[in-house]
Amino acid sequence: EAEVAQSPRYKITEKSQAVAFWCDPISGHATLYWYRQILGQGPELLVQFQDESVVDDSQLPKDRFSAERLKGVDSTLKIQPAELGDSAMYLCASSLARGSGGYNEQFFGPGTRLTVL
């Protein structure tokens, strides 16, 4: 069964360091999402891609966060510099293209748990 892959699964870093997460969506899924889940809260959307284009990044802290999906397949989320408040689970999800008819289910990866010391 196809799955969304994420790496690393766990990351510990010191504040002020740079950190990057990788996501490989299910093959053929044009839409890719990055969510952040702070402990004790529900996931919140950071950025949404349709192919290589950003559809929604209104909640992405652009002074320190960046996301790219250069070839419209896998994606990288970067934080530079990391802050203590960035400690969270970062979840990637993918779905078929928007507007392709019907509701397109989001499939979630296992997440990357980030701890900033």
Added chain:
Amino acid sequence: AQKVTQAQTEISVVEKEDVTLDCVYETRDTTYYLFWYKQPPSGELVFLIRRNSFDEQNEISGRYSWNFQKSTSSFNFTITASQVVDSAVYFCALSEDFGNEKLTFGTGTRLTIIP
């Protein structure tokens, strides 16, 4: 703006008891989708159910059942004869726009089943 409220932060029940998790939502759209996800300690989100705004029929799947009431903007989830494996955090979520499936999640309810 869309919002999902899960007022129950934590619930503990003894195994085999029934338990209901509450979810109240806010949206201006007439077309929307509601979801329940399970998040076990390992962290991945497990999809349980999707319901669209035009279908108010209750649904039962094994020990799980869902009660959707548009009049009260609620989408409650009941587990019958709970088991220890049901222990997890459960999230209710809303997707507002057809064709833009961004999910808005509630804060989750941590369910603990006591053996």
